[in-house]
Amino acid sequence: MLTLAVAPDMVSCRRSLNTQPHVPCCHAPVRCRLTGRGGGKEEPLRYHFVLPPLHFLVSPRTLKLPPAHSSPRDGKLPETHKMYRYLGELLTRGASNVLASGCSAAADSALPASASLLRYRGYSQAVDRDDDPNFFTMVEGFFDKGAAIVEDKLVEDLKTRESPEQKRKRVLGILRIIKPCNHVLSVSFPIKRDSGEWEVIEGYRAQHSQHRTPCKGGIRYSTDVTVDEVKALASLMTYKCAVVDVPFGGAKAGVKINPKKYSDNELEKITRRFTIELAKKGFIGPGIDVPAPDMSTGEREMSWIADTFATTMGHYDINASACVTGKPISQGGIHGRISATGRGVFHGIENFINEAAYMSQLGMCPGFQDKTFVIQIIAEGANGPTTPEADRVFLERNIMVIPDMYLNAGGVTVSYFEWLKNLNHVSYGRLTFKYERDSNYHLLMSVQESLERKFGKHGGAIPVVPTSEFQARIAGASEKDIVHSGLAFTMERSARQIMRTANKYNLGLDLRTAAYVNAIEKVFKVYSEAGLIFT
Template identity: 40%
Template sequence: MFRKIFKHVKKLPFSTPKRYVHEIPEHVKDVETAGNPPFSAMVQYYLHRALQVAEGDLIESLKRHPRWSEEKRKKRVKDVIKMMTSIANIIEINFPILRNSGEYELITGYRAHHCLHKLPLKGGIRFASDVDRDEVQGLAYLMTLKCACVNVPFGGSKGGVRIDPKKYSSKELQSITRRYTIELLKRNIIGPGIDVPAPDMGTSQREMAWIADEYMKTFGYKDINSMAIVTGKPVFQGGIRGRIEATGHGLFKCLEQFVESKEWMDLIGLKTGFADKNVIVQGFGNVGQHACTYIVPAGAKIIGIKEIDGSIFNKDGIDPFDLQDYYTHKKTIVGYPKAEAFQGELLEEPCDILLPCAKEKVITAENACTIQTKIIGEGANGPTTPAADKILQERNILVIPDIVCNAGGVAVSYFEYLKNINHVSFGKLTKHRDKEVITHILKSIQDSLKGANIDVEINPHDDLNYIMECSTEADIVASGLSLVMESACRGIKETANRFALCNDLRTAAYVWAIQKIFLSFEGQGLSL
């Protein structure tokens, strides 16, 4: 099933690159050198920078319309670019809740829709004290690009509520979540065929279960697909196994595609493979924690972790399973010496792989010159500013961008969405049949050999045994995620080589996404 989703990947109708001068808008021109640019402007700058590479190719692709003049092709591309670089809509809502103290508090929430080239839209909901219109808008841009990059048929959206969830009780958070849901539903902003939220910073399965329950008991009580209102739900409420660790797992699979490539490791002077590579993780939340559980068994060593309240360090490598105890209880790890203090900032310590997995704009022009790593895997959304990105490229540090590294979550969210609208779990109908087919094929071969007087017993080897048993929902999801990340990374590598972008993987990833968004828009028969 998953292979059918990506069968079109190598069939994009683009020919030899031809460069045109795409104008970067005035409001984002200064972003390239800004120390702390607005987040939305930062993402838009990356998008326009990639359009400088891609625009000529988009114009060339329209030669499939032989009666169109060159001028008409250019105009068509520019008009589609206008839609691609604009927010479709963004809403700010304010509503009161009753605190446990008996006082009322006015809560502010947001939801942004970026690109409507595909429906439904997809984007998380974050609860954080610094959520604002600019951040939500920028994250909506990223979601569009992220979905296109990994070939998931969603448009991009994002939402948030401006609160510090640690300062509210569970009862208060439930009131906020349900009221926020109702406010969006009243405006027809979210829905299984409109916009499907998911967890983000400050939210989890719990909040998604509250949203689904609120929808099913109000606006969605007649909707057979009501369970698909959100993804990232608990498994017993229509969620999917593998969703919690999906973003961290996807980050690992993405790193693997480059770390195991001799071509790309030769470019930065590293040996292939994870063996003996030192890793520093900035942000040990859901993404960083689960990424570690895959990276360490692959042979890498976690030598440093930075949390909001400090860092921990062990020269012999840190076991992520022990780190889970640290993350949960905030105490010294059993069996390891007391955490050593770094001399200076953690991000500037020597390592082979640096994983920023917390928030945006943690790598800036101020620290980009002193970062001592060979590879940066952006597990967070927008952790690198354009000014820092330029410095890192000049220093030959390979930056694997967020729109692919952080896309594991939305890929598995798509699988959950399919499960909800198909109303059946993956593997439930085919598990025993697939195993029986393989067993009978082996028996048939054995019987045929016996008929030719060759008396041998044919037994499945370990790899075939694994395939025979790999039929649970979790196994199928993990297999599908691997295919998604391999396909996306292959496309990014080919784009980087085709446009001679060298180590600028961010532009390559954006161009790879832009081409597919453009095809979707242009193929809809829009009257431009």
């Protein structure tokens, strides 16, 4: 028999070593005391230690308790790594047993945040061990993990005149609203190919959340497109937009074709017809749903979409060009959109690799200098490249993963800039370009005249001439300069928010959970402050 006590309340949870189903472990450092009896001796075993952040599941048979005679009294544990894994599960299973016996107060104090939420919500307990889970289930599992961490804080911060029980019910209700996809559209339509044959094309559009409108998400062309995939990607878009403070809900679309097998004329037919199908069902519009490029689509396809919408459903809409982003410059696009996702990846890595606190955990020096092949950091430039099982392994091996929902948000950030440009009907910098340039040169002239009056002998000149770099800077910010600057600032600010969240909840290197917590807090706030009467 073991007794496990958890600080600060040191509430004991007693549990025998019987096989139990796998359940999630704690996700934050927990100070514990373990006592028991072993080796047939009456003398108790005592260990005082701190559990590191645990993000994995193990069988209770992973490690047997050491006999009493081999138990050190100085706090050092034999086979420390395995012991941590074993005790992590014991912590959760033991508190779950207390729940079953009705000691809810003891269990709440004993359980970590992620495990305590199990009593309130049916979180997935198996996805974390699945090597190849369903994509949407995988995203929901990550959401559950983040929601488990933040739920108690949301209840605590809720400013309503309700009982604690009613507050918790409200929080759980809003979390249940956030999690699922709100709308999924499936369409089929015929096209006549260049050969004269007729073919039926399948397409999907998922809108995950309308807590902010319009919804935002790309359109991809691939034979691998499924409803599950677009739902997963749409939900990622919701959290991605929240992480970088872009006021959009999440959406995604896919057309089930291999674009390499179709001529340009056929692709245009498919794109325009798909746009009509979306418009007929209210799944496209400047204030409703705004697609963007994705896999196998680009400026050309976005131009076809914009033209189709503007000449049909959006004929009387002055903002019709804002129905889609990623367009060519001539069609209302913005400078810097093509490179935006790649730039975002660079800035995202830069923000974390220059942070000394995180680099010290990896045993590295801040910055890129002298780094040729870094295996301690994985940067997710694509959507959903890491399964929960892989994520668990990376955390176990002390490898930092910069999550996709933050790192590849450069594209949607610059899409937001393009959308604003289309609504404003003027390019960035056009109204201020010359004024800023003239103001900068007047400033230099003022400095020169002041120096000449003070230090010039007999009216001698003291020329103040800008360097070539400064001259290019003060000439006035172009649209591309503004876009690049805005993107860099957005990625830096969002990285700081994720770091603060990770520190706040003691998540260590688990940046993915920190990003989800950050996103959930923001989306929750929108729903909570807007009210739920008409939700």
